[in-house]
Amino acid sequence: STAIQAPEPPGQVLRLTRREEVAPAAEGNEMAALRAIVEGTARGTGEVFFQSLVRHLATAIGVEYAFVAEFAGKRTRVRTLAYWRKGQIRENVDFDLAGTPCEDVVRGGLCHHPYAVKERFPHDDSLVAMGIESYLGVPLLDGDENVLGHLAVFDERPMPAEPRRLSIFQIFATRAAVELERLRVEKRLVESEQRYRDLYEEAPNAYVSLGRDRRLISVNRRATQLLGYSAEELEGSPVLEFFAESPPGRAQAEQAIRTCLAGEEVSGLELQMRRRDGRPLWISLWMRSMRGTDGQISAAHSIWVDITDHVLAEAERARLQQQNLYLQEEIKSVHNFDEIIGRSPKLLAVLDKVARVAPTDATVLINGETGTGKELIARAIHSTSRRAGKPLIKLNCAALPTGLVESELFGHEKGAFTGAIARRIGRFEISDGGTLFLDEVGDLPTEAQAKLLRVLQEHEFERVGGHTPIKVDVRVIAATNRDLLKAVREKTFREDLYYRLGVFPIQLPALRERTDDIPLLVRLFLDKFSTRIGKRVDGVSRATMQRLTAYFWPGNVRELENILERAVILATGPTLEIGPDILSEPVSATATGPHLALEDVERNHILNVLGQTGWVIEGPKGAATLLGLHPNTLRSRLKKLGIKRASHDRS
16 A cells, blocks of 8 residues: 655655555545546456546546556556546547657656646646646556656646645555556467467477367367368367378377377377378377366367378488389399391281371280290380380289288388388389380289279279278280180189270280291390300201291290200300200190190191191101101101091181
């Protein structure tokens, strides 16, 4: 409480002192006025409070003017918060303190001028204009005795010093100071909250809060940007709806929320989310629990850091690493030959098809017996296409266990199955932008056939154990030595996939159908193996060449290559000799292309040679000589195999 010592000479400025007791309030009208002021100001805050205060204060003290003011930006200027003038609340005003009685007040002292105030402050135009005679002002102090503003009353009549009046004035000055300080604290709090809100809304990370029911309570602007939904759409929605259904998504998010609501913090958990537009979104999640007034966990606050670019970059790096491994394997692998060799009409027809289809993105189905060069044709198509700068990735569908084919083709997510300890990138992702060569496509399991069909139709797939569609731009070239139409009829190969793969079919001729190319291939392989082995081999004997061109070649070019490599190793001179014993060695049924029996291979081989000799058996150019058999032995074989010239001539 504050006691005021009445000033003796007019205009004396007093410093305020604190003591426990307040001077007793006046009786009668003064007590009623004091009660009215208390009741009038108790119900309001802010502007309402100050207007009530100056109105009742002017009435209680019996003056025409009263105002409460605060500093206006700098301490040499003030603005009124409420201004009472001749029975009315007037518009607030700003004014400079210099040359006014208020200047002494804001320095920290009560200032009372009972009369002649306008004469003492002749440069205060307002006082002079209004004819003000007396003035009473007191500073408004905060708890640390800092001046916040001041309270003043003035009148056109003298204002004698009356202790009770001054006590009332000081009491309400103290109340005004408390309200002014409260407003300032409130303003700072609002500004602080606004700064926090601005930081919250403009933060580079998403801030979200959710209740125990797993529904979103609040989200900032970044969260709406990440997910593609408005705050109104997000708030109140189950948070798990916005996590992907893949293994690193919804299930792990649910576990993280349970952990947090049990009182433990979650930090740095990488999760996949679901955007409205379907684009990939990965976050690193931090989450901690929030307790209510009862001390119980009532909600969770979470920060989501967008790591999509990092995850996609890592995926691309993994894809490129995997692609590099495949390409290294391809470089190390031995291909049949460096270029396509031959001038036979059937081979030239194939090359014409290659030239026509290569510039397109059409799916190609290459059909041919084992060893006819299906992969070589696939490489020729790729190398002359617009995708030549991208990799050609190969997958032999027959070389993998059934359970691993889908994982190899489409990849798998971590935890997709027992043993899947990390995410794996499949061949389709690796070959994105390039070409995927599916060798032995006829051996593809039925389950994988459906997924392959989807990729061909929609250009997207999901990894095994994943739920996020992955878009790819891949050209598919398939190859088989099987009769796929027969497989379709037997329900072991999907009919829709067959037609989707066979947009542009290419049938490769067997080597026996282009015997004119055998001398060229022989020359190529002899140069290759003589250089590799370090032997001089100039060529083959005429008899050897006759045998080579007459042979049935169930293994086609690959078999020719293997036989010539063996012959170069065994060669003792510059001219290569290949006896009939080498060419007549049995070939297993699995090496004969479309599963020919050994007897069928022999029958076809003999028929081919007989066709070349015009069915002449004996003599230097006869079939027996070419086959390396005695004529009687050949006749015996013809009889056993049921070969008769008349029936074949008719056919």
